[in-house]
Amino acid sequence: MSVIKLTGGRVIDPANGINDQVRDIYVKDGRIVAALADGDKVSAEYNVSGRVVMSGAIDMHTHIGGGKVNIAREMLPEDHRGDPVARTEVTRSSCGYCAPGTLAAGYRYAEMGYTSCFEPAIIPMNARQAHMEMGDTPIVDTGGYAMLGSDDFLLRMLVANEDQKSINDYVAWILHSTQTLGIKVVNPGGISAFKFNQRKLDLDEQNAYYGVTPRRIIQTLTRAVHELGVPHPLHVHASNLGVAGNVDTTLATMEAAEGRPIHLTHIQFHSYGTEGDRKFSSGAARIAEAINRHKNVSADVGQVLFGQTVTASGDNMSQYRNAAFASPKKSAVMDIEMEAGCGVVPFKYKDQNFVNALQWAIGLEIFLMVEDPWRIFLTTDHPNGAPFTTYPHLIKLLTDRSFRNAMLDTINPDAKAMSNLAALEREYSLYEIAIMTRAAPARILGLTDRGHLAPGAAADIVVYTENADRERMFEKPDLVFKDGELVVRDGKVVKVVRGNTHVVKPEFDRGIEKKIEPYFRRFHSVRMNNFKISDDELCECGGGSKLIPHACGKRS
Amino acid sequence: MTNEASSTVVTEVACPFCGLACDDLSVDTAGEALAVVGGGCAKAQAGFARLGVSHDGASARVGGQPASLEAACAEVARRVKASAQPVFAGMALDVGGMREVMELADAAGGVVDHLYSEIGWRSTRVVQDVGYVTTTLAEVKNRADLIVLVGTDVVSKASRFFERYVWNDEAMFEPAPAARRIVYLGGGLNTAAGQSPDGRAADVFDFDRARMPEALSTLNALLAKQPVSEAAPLGIELARWQALVEALRAAKYSVLVWMAGDFEPAQVDLNINAIMSAVRALNVTTRSNGLGLGGADGELNASMVHAWQTGYPMRTSFASGIPLYDPVHNGTARLVEQGETDTVVWISALNDKTPPPPEAKVVIAPPTLKLEHEPEVFIPVSTPGVHHVGHFFRGDKGAALPLRALRATRLPSAAKVAAAITAQLKEVSA
Amino acid sequence: MSALVLALRNAPAQRVDVGSLNPTALAGLSLADIAALTLSVGKRTVRVDDLFELSGDDSSDVVFRGDCSKLERIGAGMKSGRVTVDGDAGAYVGQGLLGGDIVVKGSAGAFCGTGMKRGRIEVTGDVADFAGAAIPGDMKGMAGGLLLVGGNAGERLGDRMRRGQILVSGNAGDYCGARMIAGTIAVAGKVGAYPGYLMKRGTLILNALPAQMLPGVVDCGSHRLGFLSLLYASWKGLPGPFGALDASACTVRRYMGDMGVSGRGELLVRGG
Amino acid sequence: MIINGVSIDDTFAEAFGMRGIRLIITAYNETWALNSANAMTGFATSVIACGAEAGIERVLSPAETPDGRPGVSVLLFAVSSKELIKQIERRVGQCVLTSPTSAIFAGLEEGDPVPLGKTLRFFGDGFQTSKQIAGKRYWRVPVMDGEFLVQDTARMVKSVGGGNFLVLADTQVQALEACEAAIREMRKLTDVVMPFPGGVVRSGSKVGSKYKALSASTNDAFCPTLRGATKSELDERIGAVLEIVIDGLTDASVKKAMEVGMREVCKIGAAGGIRRLSAGNYGGKLGQFQYHLREILK
Structure with missing residues (x-):
């Protein structure tokens, strides 16, 4: 039994309404407890007086595992050469800047105070690989969202006008079979359309073969996720990613949810207008206004930061188009197993490039204009907008207006002129940063024991020395505890532990397998029983990760 | 995991003995050695038989x-x-x-x-140097209308490719599997499996496979609507090459298949580069994909x-x-x-x-x-897959299959x- | 001042990256500083003076002595100065060279001159495969400067070469100029199979074509090409056959290819 | 100042700062190099209407040219960098690219870059290729007789246009023969050209005109036929005036050319009907350079 005491820290715990109060925190066997029981003996006490204490940060959208990420790693030896992670007494060697190995990713996340990371685009057939990669991502908890919407099984159900209950059963079956925490839809129906040689698909445009529209897919899946009681709303990568004028598509996509919860991911890439000489402008104001008005809508930003990165997406329709802009000039595009696809395109965002600079400004505009920090999330869509290691820099941009404006003065002047960023005075407080990186992601994912510091919570705790330079503060915490173990001291991993895997297990009628099993036999490349991942197998994939199921309160 | 409690036959077993990782095998566990009694191929049968004993005496x-x-x-x-x-x-x-x-x-x-790895690193070089446009086996099974096997018959190494992914009873989309068109580039291949169920022979471009660069250079030039230096590259009338190019352009979902190990080692990445060049040219107007098979x-x-x-x-x-x-x-x-x-x-x-x-x-x-x-x-x-559970990546990167423990061992x-x-x-x- | 001589005490069993021991990187360091630099030999970390006996003091003129065939990245990235290898060198000689001269008085390993942008590398003996070629994942191989090879070159000479010149006095292996983007390769001897495979642009100057040619390389006939006289004149006095070419003899047979990938590359056969 | 009976006016030639360039045209033989060079420097007498002033500097032996073929060096001048670049693009494009067997190279190593092949290459419609040789880039543009070889970039320098002197003689023939003699010697110099036909101009001008549309008009003060009707600069003995205009890459080269030309005229002297040497100027208000005749002939 281990008992830890963190003494005298300034606790910032928005989930429990605590803003900068001096409190002692007790940890017993990996969990936060209110006080010590008789006979408990503190095995380690840390005097953290004057220092800022938060729960471990949660990245709710980061591409850390699965086929496309591994393609990116293989594709970019030139990325890795300059960015090695040296072996130490406790850590293994690894490497990679924008496409790091899982070991490097886990160490670096932990060293920034992140203790949970969620892979947002798991192709069901590829779930095993995603769990294996996440299992080899040390220290942090993981989980993922299963991709549906371009899978032929669902599209056939829609064509056959099957009832919502059957669809809900299928969706639940996918969540169970892939051991995931939510459902993601990527360019709804568009990945399928690309296989039929369609090169674009608007929200109300029909798939050439199925006749199904993206709107219908979103309606059906938001409803399914909601009715199944899955905590996390449908995670939507909307149609027309990156296309000038897509702000209209994005606003229409919000409406398509018909008031049900919907999460729009990397919304920066979906907030483009067509004004100005170059027919490319910021749609941030309209997007922020819509989010402020629609309480059912949440979003993560997918901020762009300048430099070399690689874009990895399930949206192979977009990525095939983007391959023309690859830098360096190489790209991988795949159609995958009647379910989805992927595209990997290296990209360099340049501050003197008008479009890139405006993308940067649009992301920040959205951050600053969305009023409720509980519904907007701090992401770069790692590695699509920038590698996750840029988060401390992003936090500084959000918390420090003069720094932000100084940066704004250095970007492409035409882009600067097209942005209202300079007029936005908001500076995020530490409390708001804690909301968007801890409390809110835990809440929107249904992680009841993460993202806060109340008794019963898992002891994922980070201690920072406050620094007016928030980039310095957040890039190197003093202490990081994972499930009560000290894993990082002074920004360096001192102990490697294995994180847990978060999943949901909604109730459903197993009779759906009578439809699914023959489909697999007739059309798929594997048998249904070899597709499903059992709990035991998940733990093996995860290299021994503990499975943490989260409750679903069925709503239909 | 048996059909019934009394049976010694385990069904839906995934096979770790080649890159296809077929998962429809039935394996009888009754005997001293494991016996493949359903699905499978000669390689699977031999593998399960040879390795599927307990070996408890080994030290x-x-x-x-x-x-x-x-x-x-x-x-x-x-x-x-x-x-x-x-x-x-x-x-x-x-x-x-x-x-x-x-x-x-x-x-x-x-x-x-x-x-x-001597082949593998050269193959990996393609994604490092130019990337790729590829597909996976279930897509081939349901969509492919024209399959070009570049320097490989696949079946010599992965025997059930046609059985499981080409000549199926049905496909989700047009054309019906039996109407698929099969083309082999290269001679000395086992092309029997490429014959359609209704007896249509595959189209074989018969030439010395060490000369594959010449074939790919011809195809790419014709796809780019450029001239070639010979009236009959590799001794094959230009009209036949031209017809293949037209067929590729007309196909809705062509698939160009290779096995890196079937190329001359020094040619591996260059040939795959050349295939990718053709695939990218085709994707300007239609859909075409590469399919590299390996993984044994x-x-x-x-x-x-x-x-x-x-x-x-x-x-x-x-x-x-x-x-x-x-x-x-x-x-x-x-x-x-x-x-x-x-x-x-x-x-x-x-x-x-x-x-x-x-x-x-x-x-x-x-x-x-x-x-x-x-x-x-x-x-x-x-x-793994015989004595203990595990995971196996299929050669198209499309799936990781769970392997079963069928025979206890110390x-x-x-x-x-x-x-x-x-x-x-x-x-x-x- | 006399050249800084790094004489190997014993040839190492494993490859050793000595890229850091170049005139640019050593500028301003004392002999003691240099002696105390560390290198990796397999799993061991050794001091420079564990591996080499050091003498001389002019770090702008570095000489490697002994069997240097395991020493990698000799002269890599240097901006000026001179590096001499008295004998064979390992792989990646002059990787990313930005200026100065490297002379290998022997043969060099694979990827000689990869990514070099300026400067000159002279190898009196042979170069192994991928001389002037891109390493895996890099978009270009040699990107400028001059690589002179006294002996033969291996396969994939100038693969993905982007700029610069490679002159080979002996033969070159298969796939010479594969995937070439620009630049000039001249081979005085024979070349192996399929020169110019997937070549986009650039120039191969050959004395004869091999038997195995690609159909995508097409004959454009015999012509006088004026740029050759400028090119030959620029080579005047270089060691080997190219230093003695008649600048006015610039009639060649011109082949273009590889037609499937833009087809703007050329194979020029001398005396054509 | 009087030299050999020739009176040297106490005046000066007023010249202008221009942008100048040397280009080297080579060809299969001298004839074809000259054909190209003549065309390229044709209709380039005055920037007033031609956009450029140009001329052949000299014929080059094969040993003197970059590609070892017979060649010609030409000088071109214009009032601005922009205009010079435009004129070069047009003249090289129409008169060198078009001319059989031609190639063209930069003739100056220093100065500001001027696109040469950089823009002309597009004539190659994608078949053009570039080569870097000894640190310089060249373009090879396929044309019907082979390849047009053109250096990517040439260099231009600040130079001088409009150096001049006037030859005042008894008769038209005497003035002309004196100018011919001067030009013969001046053409032996480098860095200068005399851009008018045969190097000699008769239509000296003054600033302004009675016609609003014209900014310059005949220099009536030097027109012998108006001697009585205008405020003439000519006494009754002068029957004709001719002018030699000089453009040069440097101040010194213009001065040198004026000296060589004037001395040659003075050699003929009063005995040959030469009375005076004068020069054109605008009162020193327009040009940055002033060449005082008496100083030059000191």
């Missing part, structure tokens, strides 16, 4: 003498610790085995090299795990404490030949036929592996052995 050996597993692992740890540059070769492993070997290799400052002997298990853990593909040296990728110089054969390694550790749980190089001082393999020389340490291991898995050596190594370090 580790040190210096040719029986030794305990612990003693043998300690001896390996001592050797890799003392080695100036250890190499971990073979690597016919499941995912779990590879994961543990990676930890060992890093701790030992070694290099990891799969037995197919756990090739993809090794390459995938290596890439995700370290960032780099195999043939990376961990000697200096940071990963250094050099596929040209870190091949086992070269390291041995140039005297750069003093310790080759051969680890192979799936392959008991490929002999380790004579320089391998440590062999960790099934007891059925025939050794020409007694290594200094031999540790017999069980086989032999340890390669993963367990590697972990034991790593633990010993850290003891030695500490």
Whole structure:
């Protein structure tokens, strides 16, 4: 039994309404407890007086595992050469800047105070690989969202006008079979359309073969996720990613949810207008206004930061188009197993490039204009907008207006002129940063024991020395505890532990397998029983990760 | 996992003996050896029969003498610790085995090299140099209307390709499978499987396969609407090449299939580059995809795990404490030949036929592996998908299949052995 | 001042990256500083003076002595100065060279001159495969400067070469100029199979074509090409046959290819 | 100042700062190099209407040219960098690219870059290729007789246009023969050209005109036929005036050319009907350079 005491820290715990109060925190066997029981003996006490204490940060959208990420790693030896992670007494060697190995990713996340990371685009057939990669991502908890919407099984159900209950059963079956925490839809129906040689698909445009529209897919899946009681709303990568004028598509996509919860991911890439000489402008104001008005809508930003990165997406329709802009000039595009696809395109965002600079400004505009920090999330869509290691820099941009404006003065002047960023005075407080990186992601994912510091919570705790330079503060915490173990001291991993895997297990009628099993036999490349991942197998994939199921309160 | 409690037949078994990883096998576990009684192919039958016994009598050996597993692992740890540059070769492993070997290799400052890496690194070079446009087997099964096999018949290495993915009873989309068009580029191939169920023979461009660059150069030139220097490239009338190009342009979902190991080694990446050039040209107006098949002997298990853990593909040296990728110089054969390694550790749980190089001082393999020389340490291991559960990446990268435990054994898995050596190594370090 | 001589005490068993021991990187360091630099030999970390016996003091003129065939990246990235290898060198000689001269009085390993942008490398003996070629994942191989090879070159000479010149006095292996983007390769001897495979642009100057040619390389006839006289004149006095070419003899047979990938590359056969 | 009976006016030639360039045209033989050079420097007498002033500097032997073929060096001048670049693009494009066997190279090593092949290459419609040789880039543009070889970039320098002197003689023939003699010697110099036909101009001008549309008009003060009707600069003995205009790459080269030309005229002297040497100027208000005749002939 281990008992830890963190003494005298300034606790910032928005989930429990605590803003900068001096409190002692007790940890017993990996969990936060209110006080010590008789006979408990503190095995380690840390005097953290004057220092800022938060729960471990949660990245709710980061591409850390699965086929496309591994393609990116293989594709970019030139990325890795300059960015090695040296072996130490406790850590293994690894490497990679924008496409790091899982070991490097886990160490670096932990060293920034992140203790949970969620892979947002798991192709069901590829779930095993995603769990294996996440299992080899040390220290942090993981989980993922299963991709549906371009899978032929669902599209056939829609064509056959099957009832919502059957669809809900299928969706639940996918969540169970892939051991995931939510459902993601990527360019709804568009990945399928690309296989039929369609090169674009608007929200109300029909798939050439199925006749199904993206709107219908979103309606059906938001409803399914909601009715199944899955905590996390449908995670939507909307149609027309990156296309000038897509702000209209994005606003229409919000409406398509018909008031049900919907999460729009990397919304920066979906907030483009067509004004100005170059027919490319910021749609941030309209997007922020819509989010402020629609309480059912949440979003993560997918901020762009300048430099070399690689874009990895399930949206192979977009990525095939983007391959023309690859830098360096190489790209991988795949159609995958009647379910989805992927595209990997290296990209360099340049501050003197008008479009890139405006993308940067649009992301920040959205951050600053969305009023409720509980519904907007701090992401770069790692590695699509920038590698996750840029988060401390992003936090500084959000918390420090003069720094932000100084940066704004250095970007492409035409882009600067097209942005209202300079007029936005908001500076995020530490409390708001804690909301968007801890409390809110835990809440929107249904992680009841993460993202806060109340008794019963898992002891994922980070201690920072406050620094007016928030980039310095957040890039190197003093202490990081994972499930009560000290894993990082002074920004360096001192102990490697294995994180847990978060999943949901909604109730459903197993009779759906009578439809699914023959489909697999007739059309798929594997048998249904070899597709499903059992709990035991998940733990093996995860290299021994503990499975943490989260409750679903069925709503239909 | 049996059909009924009394049956000794296990169904829906995934096969780890080639890159297709067919998962529809029925395996009878009643006898001394495992018997494939449904699905499968000759290679599967032989593999399950040969490896599917318990091998309980096999023991580790040190210096040719029986030794305990612990003693043998300690001896390996001592050797890799003392080695100036250890190499971990073979690597016919499941995912779990590879994961543990990676930890060992890093701790030992070694290099990891799969037995197919000499082809594999050249194949990987394509994604590093230009990327690709590819598809996976289920897509082929339902969509492909024109399949061009470039320098390979596939079936010599992966026998059920046509049976499982081409000549199916039905497909989700047009055309009906039987109407698919099959083209072989290259002679000396087993083209029988390419004949359609209704007796339509495949279209074979018969030429010496070492001359594949000429064929691909012709196709790319014609696709680009450019001239070629010959009236009959490779002795085949230009009109036939032109007709193939027209067919590719007209196809809705053509698939160009290759197996990197079927190309001349020096041509591997250039030929795949050339195929990708054709595929990209076709995708301007229609859909076309490459399909590289491989993955036998756990090739993809090794390459995938290596890439995700370290960032780099195999043939990376961990000697200096940071990963250094050099596929040209870190091949086992070269390291041995140039005297750069003093310790080759051969680890192979799936392959008991490929002999380790004579320089391998440590062999960790099934007891059925025939050794020409007694290594200094031999540790017999069980086989994934036969003796223990595991995971296996299919050769198209489209799926990782779960492997079953069908036969009990007292032999340890390669993963367990590697972990034991790593633990010993850290003891030695500490 | 006399050249800084790094004489190997014993040839190492493993490859050693000595890229840091170049005039640019050593500028301003004392002999003691240099002696104390560390290198990796297999799993061992050694001091420079463990591996080499040091003498001389002019770090702008570095000489490697002994069997240097395991020494990699000799002269890599240097901006000026001179590096001489008295004997064979390992792989990646002059990787990313930005200026100065490297002379290998022997043969060099694979990827000689990869990514070099300026400067000159002279190898009196042979170069192994991929001389002037891109390493895996790099978009270009040699990107400028001059690589002179006294002996033969291996396969894939100038693969993905982007700029610069490679002159080979002997033969070159298969796939010479594969995937070439620009630049000039001249081979005085024979070349192996399929020169110019997937070549986009650039110039191969050959004395004869091999038997194995690609259909995508097409004959454009015999012509006088004026740029050759400028090119030959620029080579005047270089060691080997190219230093003695008649600048006015610039009639060649011109082949273009590889037609499937833009087809703007050229194979010029001398005396054509 | 009187030299050999020739009176040297106490005046000066007023010249202008221009942008100048040397280009080297080579060809299969001298004839074709000259054909190209003549065309390229044709209709380039005055920037007033031609955009450029140009001329052949000299014929080059094969040993003197970059590609070892016979060649010609030409000088071109214009009032601005922009105009010079435009004129070069047009003249090289129409008169050198078009001319059989031609190639063209930069003739100056220093100065500001001027695109040469850089823009002309597009004539190659994608078949053009570039080569870098000894640090310089060249373009090879396929044309019907082979390849047009053109250096990517040439260099231009600040130079001088409009150096001049006037030859005042008894008769038209005497003035002309004196100018011919001067031009013969001046053409032996480098760095200068005399851009008018045969190097000699008769239509000296003054600033302004009675016609609003014209900014310059005949220099009536030097027109012998108006001697009585205008405020003439000519006494009754002068029957004709001719002018030699000089453009040069440097101030010194213009001065040198004026000296060589004037001395040659003075050699003929009063005995040959030469009375005076004068020069054109605008009162020193327009040009940056002033060449005082008496100083030059000191």
